[in-house]
């Protein structure tokens with residue numbers, strides 16, 4: 001019989017300094033609060049430790065970066081292979097002059113918005129309402145209120161599957177709506193971002209408006225995964241879902257938010273399967289009523305129970 005993954009990894013990585021744990025429940029780490037365990041969960045001590053880990057990771061071990069889990073649906077059978085979650089050593093935020101911020105991938109978007117305001121750098125207020133961290137924002141090209149991550153990126157830092165530290169220019173990130181073409185096997189460790197110098201009070205007012213908009217329009221205190229589907233060209237996903245008569249529609253413990261139809265919520269006791277089945281039923285009915293094919297924005301990961 002093959003040894004459990006964590007034992008196999010520990011055997012080939014004697015100098016590992018970070019935390020490597022077997023069978024950690026991922027439901028605790030994602031907004032939906034559903035899903036099975038990670039076969040192995042690695043929290044690197046620093047960038048060198050991450051590079052060492054990836055350089056020695058067997059080629060057959062699946063690898064999945066996890067941020068703050070605000071755009072993730074983990075299936076109930078859990079996540080095979082290694083999940084990598086960056087912690088405090090990757091959460092620094094530093095104003096480096098000329099309207100620029102150097103940020104770690106584990107820095108929460110909201111903290112980046114606050115740091116930018118304190119430094120008098122405009123262009124980051126949209127992050128005040130996005131509940132992820134920078135790594136997820138770099139991967140998803142997170143955006144809101146007319147600004148997206150791509151607008152702020154100068155360059156992005158990461159470590160690839162071979163353990164090589166890489167720098168990607170904005171062009172190399174290949175940004176489109178909620179998408180980056182950067183290789184899937186890269187774990188982003190940070191970025192250099194750029195805004196423009198702006199009056200602190202004006203930025204604060206923008207952030208207040210962002211917070212107020214969220215409070216009024218999104219179920220931000222529910223167990224949700226944010227926008228479930230990308231807006232199809234020329235359409236709003238929420239409108240198509242509403243027109244299909246699905247506001248409040250439920251499958252098991254999963255429900256279409258009454259407040260915002262493109263948000264699914266774990267209304268209590270939902271499984272990952274309930275949420276995914278609800279999403280697929282929405283796609284089917286929207287296709288039936290409007291002819292439009294909705295594409296998942298939420299990343300579904302792992303295996304069914």
Ligand SMILES: Cc1cc2nc3c(=O)[nH]c(=O)nc-3n(C[C@H](O)[C@H](O)[C@H](O)COP(=O)(O)OP(=O)(O)OC[C@H]3O[C@@H](n4cnc5c(N)ncnc54)[C@H](O)[C@@H]3O)c2cc1C
Pocket residue numbers: 031064065066067068069070071072086105129130131132133134135136137138139140141142143144186187188189218219220224225226227299
């Ligand atoms: C209430 C609510 C409101 C939201 N509003 C918005 C919004 O206005 N605009 C918007 O764009 N999104 C929104 N979202 C979705 C979500 O917050 C964003 O997509 C966010 O950028 C995800 O970041 P995360 O840290 O939570 O990443 P996760 O959800 O953990 O991961 C998302 C993806 O990024 C990858 N990833 C994470 N970290 C790294 C890393 N270090 N390196 C490489 N890949 C990585 C993961 O593998 C996964 O594919 C909302 C979500 C919620 C719950």
